[in-house]
Amino acid sequence: MKKQVVSLMVAGVLSQLTHATSPDLTRIEQPLQRPNIIYIMSDDHAQRAVSAYGGDLAELAPTPNIDRIARNGVRFDSSFVTNSLCGPSRAAMFTGKFGHKNGFNYNGQLFDGTQDNWPNLLQDNGYTTTVIGKWHINLTPEGFKFDHWEILNDQGEYYNPDWITKEGVKIEMGYTTDMITEKSLNWIDQQRDKSKPFALVMHHKAPHRNWMPAPRHTRLFEHVEFPVPENYFDDYEGRVAASMQTMNIYRDAQEGHDLKMTTGVGKTQWREDIWPHLLARLTPEQRREWDEAYQARNDHMNANEASWSDREMALWKYQRYMQDYLATIRSVDESVGDVLDYLEANDLTDNTIVVYTSDQGFYMGEHGWFDKRFMYEESFRTPLVMQYPARIKPGTVVNELVQNIDYAPTFLEYAGIAIPSAMQGESMVDLLSGNDNNWRTSLYYHFYEYPAMHDVSRHYGVRDNRYKLMHFYYQMDEWEFYDLSRDPTEMNNAINDPRYADEIKRLKAEIKRLEAKYDVPPMVEWLDADLERKPAPTLRELFPHSFKK
Numbered sequence: 209m210k211k212q213v214v215s216l217m218v219a220g221v222l223s224q225l226t227h228a229t230s231p232d233l234t235r236i237e238q239p240l241q242r243p244n245i246i247y248i249m250s251d252d253h254a255q256r257a258v259s260a261y262g263g264d265l266a267e268l269a270p271t272p273n274i275d276r277i278a279r280n281g282v283r284f285d286s287s288f289v290t291n292s293l294c295g296p297s298r299a300a301m302f303t304g305k306f307g308h309k310n311g312f313n314y315n316g317q318l319f320d321g322t323q324d325n326w327p328n329l330l331q332d333n334g335y336t337t338t339v340i341g342k343w344h345i346n347l348t349p350e351g352f353k354f355d356h357w358e359i360l361n362d363q364g365e366y367y368n369p370d371w372i373t374k375e376g377v378k379i380e381m382g383y384t385t386d387m388i389t390e391k392s393l394n395w396i397d398q399q400r401d402k403s404k405p406f407a408l409v410m411h412h413k414a415p416h417r418n419w420m421p422a423p424r425h426t427r428l429f430e431h432v433e434f435p436v437p438e439n440y441f442d443d444y445e446g447r448v449a450a451s452m453q454t455m456n457i458y459r460d461a462q463e464g465h466d467l468k469m470t471t472g473v474g475k476t477q478w479r480e481d482i483w484p485h486l487l488a489r490l491t492p493e494q495r496r497e498w499d500e501a502y503q504a505r506n507d508h509m510n511a512n513e514a515s516w517s518d519r520e521m522a523l524w525k526y527q528r529y530m531q532d533y534l535a536t537i538r539s540v541d542e543s544v545g546d547v548l549d550y551l552e553a554n555d556l557t558d559n560t561i562v563v564y565t566s567d568q569g570f571y572m573g574e575h576g577w578f579d580k581r582f583m584y585e586e587s588f589r590t591p592l593v594m595q596y597p598a599r600i601k602p603g604t605v606v607n608e609l610v611q612n613i614d615y616a617p618t619f620l621e622y623a624g625i626a627i628p629s630a631m632q633g634e635s636m637v638d639l640l641s642g643n644d645n646n647w648r649t650s651l652y653y654h655f656y657e658y659p660a661m662h663d664v665s666r667h668y669g670v671r672d673n674r675y676k677l678m679h680f681y682y683q684m685d686e687w688e689f690y691d692l693s694r695d696p697t698e699m700n701n702a703i704n705d706p707r708y709a710d711e712i713k714r715l716k717a718e719i720k721r722l723e724a725k726y727d728v729p730p731m732v733e734w735l736d737a738d739l740e741r742k743p744a745p746t747l748r749e750l751f752p753h754s755f756k757k
């Protein structure tokens with residue numbers, strides 16, 4: 209109790225200090241007890257698949273440990289990203305800036321880690337820091353000052369992954385989600401400098417494509433039938449960009465690589481798999497267990513496929529996709545449980561901020577899709593829960609529109625570090641204590657990765673509490689408008705509906721206002737600069753000693 213009172217007093221002083229706007233005020237007097245920060249981010253975890261948010265999967269595939277964070281602290285009900293793609297999302301989250309300011313707009317760019325970012329600023333101000341897990345914004349955390357880092361290669365592998373450290377690259381045997389948990393807890397327990405507050409960035413590969421569950425979870429949902437979204441068989445009428453994508457579960461998902469469908473009854477070989485190196489990573493023992501887990505279900509499918517209609521096959525594929533996707537999330541949830549248990553057992557809970565989020569949302573069959581990219585709700589939203597018992601009231605729910613650029617300023621303010629004026633996000637600290645009456649009422653979004661995999665057109669847009677306006681550009685010039693209160697699944701593009709003419713006009717002006725506020729450069733500059741992609745060095749070039757000659 210006493211500890212809590214002290215830290216609350218410190219917090220009061222801090223919130224005054226951190227409101228200073230001077231850009232060169234990078235160091236201020238350190239408070240008595242600065243919070244530890246554990247930032248857990250998974251990859252492609254839809255809000256619909258977090259049971260704290262309720263919804264139709266809450267009972268079928270619950271996430272009790274992620275829900276614990278929400279119960280102990282806060283659940284953000286209107287949490288969004290700036291650009292629904294892995295790399296850009298990570299860059300925005302670290303820097304508190306949109307991609308056009310931090311230089312990272314699409315996967316494959318190389319992030320400049322020397323720019324202000326929250327792990328570096330924490331470390332400059334006396335924190336010990338680490339990142340463990342998926343990185344994906346560069347080959348290594350170049351420019352970052354992490355005291356320790358262990359990262360996956362590129363997208364990472366589910367089984368027996370490559371781990372990259374300062375020393376080089378090596379394969380370690382195990383299931384990646386579990387290894388990230390072990391390495392993270394080991395760092396907290398054994399490796400960190402205990403004289404300093406710590407920040408742990410824990411980035412899971414799961415539940416990213418190709419959705420390979422842990423051996424203990426391959427059959428977790430084999431008898432569960434998941435509810436099929438009403439728009440699974442969407443015809444994309446009135447939505448040109450949506451009609452052109454290639455991220456459809458029943459048309460574009462690979463039958464082998466993604467859906468683990470085999471070539472025939474009694475067979476264990478996957479159907480088409482343009483990335484066979486992933487399955488090839490399994491040891492013979494792991495492979496045997498894996499094949500056994502899928503055998504009966506695949507045999508049943510292979511025996512009946514010829515008699516199934518396209519629609520029946522599409523529905524079968526949906527169930528397979530959901531079973532695997534949700535099973536990979538079970539390991540992530542267990543990992544969160546292990547972290548929370550560790551903090552509780554070691555008296556670290558009160559003064560540690562624990563965040564669970566994802567780099568973006570994901571489609572779970574809505575519009576027929578997997579993947580993300582679009583500014584439609586399922587991928588624009590991302591789960592966000594956070595606990596900090598010393599400062600955040602348990603069971604808090606925030607409805608205001610927050611975005612991943614808000615995390616950096618929030619962590620800095622909680623740590624008592626001045627927020628660089630170039631950061632574009634807002635600290636959520638006042639919002640969390642119910643003291644912010646001036647919070648933003650609209651969000652800006654911009655997706656750039658086109659031409660690219662999944663063929664989602666470039667687009668930008670605005671969303672407020674009720675409406676959304678988007679412009680798809682580059683190879684098309686298409687506007688879409690939705691009244692989310694009437695059309696939450698975004699099936700009726702109302703851009704030409706005269707009843708909304710005033711709202712559309714208002715939102716077009718709002719886009720202009722946000723472009724000015726965030727200093728978005730004229731589109732034409734993008735088109736030229738964006739197409740030049742610098743080739744990244746290879747791991748072999750970086751760590752020649754880790755490879756056989």
Ligand code: SGN
Pocket residue numbers: 251252292293294295315344363416417418483579580661662
């Ligand atoms: C991989 C996936 C894609 C996915 C991108 C981006 N294919 O290329 O489906 O859209 O990553 O994902 S995979 O079969 O190789 O996994 S992101 O999380 O990095 O944004």
Ligand code: CA
Pocket residue numbers: 251252293294416567568
């Ligand atoms: Ca992702």
